[in-house]
Structure formats: structure tokens, C-alpha cells
Amino acid sequence: MRIGTGMLEIKKYNFMYAYKKLPIQMKASLWFVLSTVLLKGISFITVPIFTRLMDADQYGIYNVYLTWCEIFTVVGTFGFESCAYMCVLTKFNIKDRDEAESSLLELAFFLTTSLLLVFWVAGNQISKWIGLPKNIIMLMCVQIYFIPAVNFWSVKNRFQYKYKSLVFVSISMAVANAVLGILFLKNFFVRNQAIGRIFSIIIVQAVYGIALLNILLKEKKISISIKYWKWALKLHLPLLPHTLSLKILAGADKIMINTLIGATATALYSVSYSVAVVVNLIKTSIIDAIRPWIYTCLRDNKTDNVKNVMNGLLVFVSALTLVFVAFAPEVIKIVAPINYYEAIYCMPPVMISSFFTFLYSTFSIIEMYYEETKKVMVASISAAILNVILNAFLIPRYGYIAAAFTTLICYIFLAVFHFFMAEKVLRQHNISIGLFDGKMITGISLFLLISLGTFEYLYTKIIMRYIFIIVILLIIFVKRKYFINLLKIIRKK
Structure with a gap:
């Protein structure tokens, strides 16, 4: 017991010493x-x-x-x-x-x-x-x-x-x-x-x-x-229409569901968004943490490692998103009574929408730093208008679940627009080193979209769903060295 206690004390001391040195x-x-x-x-x-x-x-x-x-x-x-x-x-x-x-x-x-x-x-x-x-x-x-x-x-x-x-x-x-x-x-x-x-x-x-x-x-x-x-x-x-459009894009679903169907349907839809707040909190925390760092990198013209850090963060956010998509039935059972259960079909598009909001939020950091606020207004307004039109057309026909898919479409549009806009702004300010890995972003995005359709189909087939989850975990295990290296890069920077 004494040896074990001594080892614990040494580990505690080493941990505290390492923490103080950070x-x-x-x-x-x-x-x-x-x-x-x-x-x-x-x-x-x-x-x-x-x-x-x-x-x-x-x-x-x-x-x-x-x-x-x-x-x-x-x-x-x-x-x-x-x-x-x-x-x-x-x-x-x-x-x-x-x-x-x-x-x-x-x-x-x-x-x-x-x-x-x-x-x-x-x-x-x-x-x-x-x-x-x-x-x-x-x-x-x-x-x-x-x-x-x-x-x-x-x-x-x-x-x-x-x-x-x-x-x-x-x-x-x-x-x-x-x-x-x-x-x-x-x-x-x-x-x-x-x-x-x-x-x-x-x-x-x-x-x-x-x-x-x-x-x-x-x-x-x-x-x-x-x-x-x-x-x-x-x-x-110039940012007001942009920001307002984003809020309308995020909230028009609930408002229109409440108007077109009723408050109960809004509650069902809102449960999936309440779960998405978990990913959104982490996403927001990451954005808030990297914004000062990216601002400093741009100010000091030291952008060499931004791409590697962003790749690591993309893998982390996409993995977190996939966890909630994969276990949507279990999550909904935990957070709400049985009468909310059909909200599981909102979970995949809502959660993957959070991933695309993370994407466009990181791209927009570049535009904000260089005060290029006028250039983002058109895209945001267009996305909000598109969302309202799609909701007005699809919600009465397919119910509140359709709103989750219309929102996903609009966030994909915003992410694509802001990616090209950020790249253009960097070129205008003579930043030759790319800050974002287009191939990595495209690959992860396509994988999540394929997973969306797959899990929507597998929610009623428990055994097949868990087999699919195990396959994904095996792939991650095989590629563990790659993911570990990405985490080391993030920790270092």
C-alpha cells in the first residue's frame, strides 16, 4: 500500500509540475x-x-x-x-x-x-x-x-x-x-x-x-x-444582413414549423437541436480559441502550420459529429420521453449541419481579420432566402423532418462560398501558403453525407447499425498513427 501510495504521489507531483510549466x-x-x-x-x-x-x-x-x-x-x-x-x-x-x-x-x-x-x-x-x-x-x-x-x-x-x-x-x-x-x-x-x-x-x-x-x-x-x-x-x-440572415437560417425552421404545423412539432424538431448544442458548444469553443491564434498568425505572417492544425480540428469535429449521428436513437431516448422518439430522423442532418457551420465559421475568420465584411453579405442573404423557400415548399408536404435537410443544404452552400471567398481574400493579401486543405475538407464532407443516408436507413436495423459502427472503429484503429500525429500537431500549436 505504501509503494502504491508513493507512486500516486510521484505521478501527482509530475502532473502538477508539468502543468505549472505549461x-x-x-x-x-x-x-x-x-x-x-x-x-x-x-x-x-x-x-x-x-x-x-x-x-x-x-x-x-x-x-x-x-x-x-x-x-x-x-x-x-x-x-x-x-x-x-x-x-x-x-x-x-x-x-x-x-x-x-x-x-x-x-x-x-x-x-x-x-x-x-x-x-x-x-x-x-x-x-x-x-x-x-x-x-x-x-x-x-x-x-x-x-x-x-x-x-x-x-x-x-x-x-x-x-x-x-x-x-x-x-x-x-x-x-x-x-x-x-x-x-x-x-x-x-x-x-x-x-x-x-x-x-x-x-x-x-x-x-x-x-x-x-x-x-x-x-x-x-x-x-x-x-x-x-x-x-x-x-x-x-454590411455584416448586419449577413448575421441576421444566419440567425434566420438557424431559426426559420422552428418558426415555420410552429406556423405551418404547430408547437408540438416544433418541440419534436427542437429536441434534435438541443442535442446538437453539445457539438455546437465544442465547435464554438474551438472557434473562439483558434480565432486569436489565426489573427496572430496573419498579423505576424506566420501561417505555415495553420493547415495542419485545421486538419486535426476537422477530424476531431467530424468524429464527434459522427458519434451523435451513429447513436441518435440512444441519445434521443436519454434526453426526451418516448413521444419524442421520431426526432431521431432529424439528428443526422442537424448534426452534420453543425459540422458545416464549423467549416464556414473557420473560413470567415479570414474575412473578418481583413475586414472584408461586404463580400459575405450576398451569400448569407441567399442562404436564408433559399432556406425559407425550401421550408415553405417542403414542410407542408413532408413534415418537420424536411426542415432539417433544407438547413443542411443551405449550410453546405455557405461553407462552399466562404471557402472560395477566404482563398480569394488570402490571395489579395499576398498569403501564398494555403490555410485550408481542400481535399481533406471535401473527403470528410462526403464521408459524413454518405454516413447520413446510411444511418437514416439503419436506425430500424440495430444489428446492422452496430456492425457499421464497428467497421468505422476498425478503420480508425488501423489509421491511428495518422490521427495521433494530427493530435500532436494541435497540442503543439
Whole structure:
């Protein structure tokens, strides 16, 4: 026992010593991944809780609210943290950063107030259009007011590698959101379940938003800078149709299913999206982690290893996607009651859509860095319009499952467009080394699309499905050296 204890102590010491020797960037990356895993766990646990606490139609209404909130957040904040604030942190000198930061927050506050006034004047008409009561629409603005503060603070902490505070806030916010939601549903909103769940989100967003806004503006001079307002609006006005189109693309399915079929069908469809949030959280974490690194590589003209790192990340994200596609029946049984089971057929296209959103998000980093925001607008608007047209044509004929496939088609379109656009922007700025491996991307994409059709067919044939999964695992085992080398490259960079 003493020998065993001694060995454990030595291993613990070696681990702690190795951890302390890691550069701050590596420590931050490790903790960002850990926080994502924890967030994934919280999200995964709460989905089955809320699908069982809430009636299907109430769960559908709640998801419609989330969709509209994302759309109106774009209008009410312009999403300055996605581009302008990134430029402030990477390109501005220290002297100008504070003024630019406070100016962007003030501009976001002004835009949200303008949105609130529109809701106040035309709330009844808007309520008819979107299917939510006017009082809920007004409360939505309360949530939107504090979204920029949370987003700005998160982006700033990622750039400064302050992983401890970011991990704490992310996890505690997710836990508070879930706990308060359960408390409200079980004690105060037994009948109006959707409203209770919405209230819990708004309260948590406001509390954290006020606290983080205070941190951001502490010891800063509050003054309106027209110069930075003009610069931010010039940069983001072309991005507004782009970002808004992406939100419509992501949310039009639920809105149109709710309108054309009903809230119960929306709930069934939303369950598959609730599972996809697991992959999306990891995907977002990866994008947030590599964005500062790619910005730095482009700034310092050191892009030699970007392709290898991206290949490794593509393999990781595609493997994670394939796991959820392969085990969709089992996953749906875990996260929802039996009456949600037919949602398994939404899982493959929804999950693979997440892979293509990862693709276009990585490509768009290049466009954002070089501030080529005008060039992406047409593609985003086209994808959103295409999605609405396909939904209007296919949902009444084939039901809510068709919406998952129309969304996948549109995300493939966006990924292809942004790939060629990113390549063009790099050539314009004399970057001769390719950052993305076109053959690798095409191969993985085709494999996932073939897997989609295969697993859709095999969901009713359990033995054949598991045989197919074993074959895939054997291929991975045979090619393990290749995958291990890719992981080593990612870890090193």
C-alpha cells in the first residue's frame, strides 16, 4: 500500500509540475475545453429535465422565443463583439482601447433602446407576426440589454487568457440558469411553463450582465465617441444582413414549423437541436480559441502550420459529429420521453449541419481579420432566402423532418462560398501558403453525407447499425498513427 501510495504521489507531483510549466496559452486552452465539457454536461442533463417538466407545446413555444431572441439580438446589438471588438483588442493601441470599448457598449445600449421603442409602439402588430405576447417581447429587450456586456467580457478574457474567471462565470451562469428554471417550473409557473422558463433566462442574464458591465466600465471615462460609432457602424452595417440572415437560417425552421404545423412539432424538431448544442458548444469553443491564434498568425505572417492544425480540428469535429449521428436513437431516448422518439430522423442532418457551420465559421475568420465584411453579405442573404423557400415548399408536404435537410443544404452552400471567398481574400493579401486543405475538407464532407443516408436507413436495423459502427472503429484503429500525429500537431500549436 505504501509503494502504491508513493507512486500516486510521484505521478501527482509530475502532473502538477508539468502543468505549472505549461505556457499560459496552453493552460487557457485546456481550461476552455474543460469548461466546454462541463457546459456540455449541464446542457445535456437539463434537456431531459425540461422535456419532462414541460408539455411538448410549451417546450415548443420556449424554443420559438429563443429563436426570436437571437434574431432581435442581432438587430439590437449589431454583434459588435464578433468583429469590431476583436479589432479593438488586436489592432488598437492601449491608449485607445478603453475609449473604443466603452463607445461600443454605449452604441449597443443605444441600439437596444431604439429596438425597445419600436416594440413599445408597434408591439401588438409584432406580437401577431411572431406569435409571442407583447409583454414577453418587451422582456426580451431586458435580456438583450445585457448580452453585449457578457459577450465583451468573455471575448476580452479569452484574449487575455484569463481562463479562471471565464470558466467560473460560464459554468456558474449555466448552473444558475438551469436551477432557476427548474425552481420556477416546479413552484411558480406550473401552467405557464414557457413563460417561467423565459423569466429564468432573463433574470440570470440581467444579474450577470450588470456585474460584468460594472467590471468592463470600472475606472473608465464614460463618453460618447462619434468617431468610434461611425467606424463600428461602417464595419458592421454590411455584416448586419449577413448575421441576421444566419440567425434566420438557424431559426426559420422552428418558426415555420410552429406556423405551418404547430408547437408540438416544433418541440419534436427542437429536441434534435438541443442535442446538437453539445457539438455546437465544442465547435464554438474551438472557434473562439483558434480565432486569436489565426489573427496572430496573419498579423505576424506566420501561417505555415495553420493547415495542419485545421486538419486535426476537422477530424476531431467530424468524429464527434459522427458519434451523435451513429447513436441518435440512444441519445434521443436519454434526453426526451418516448413521444419524442421520431426526432431521431432529424439528428443526422442537424448534426452534420453543425459540422458545416464549423467549416464556414473557420473560413470567415479570414474575412473578418481583413475586414472584408461586404463580400459575405450576398451569400448569407441567399442562404436564408433559399432556406425559407425550401421550408415553405417542403414542410407542408413532408413534415418537420424536411426542415432539417433544407438547413443542411443551405449550410453546405455557405461553407462552399466562404471557402472560395477566404482563398480569394488570402490571395489579395499576398498569403501564398494555403490555410485550408481542400481535399481533406471535401473527403470528410462526403464521408459524413454518405454516413447520413446510411444511418437514416439503419436506425430500424440495430444489428446492422452496430456492425457499421464497428467497421468505422476498425478503420480508425488501423489509421491511428495518422490521427495521433494530427493530435500532436494541435497540442503543439
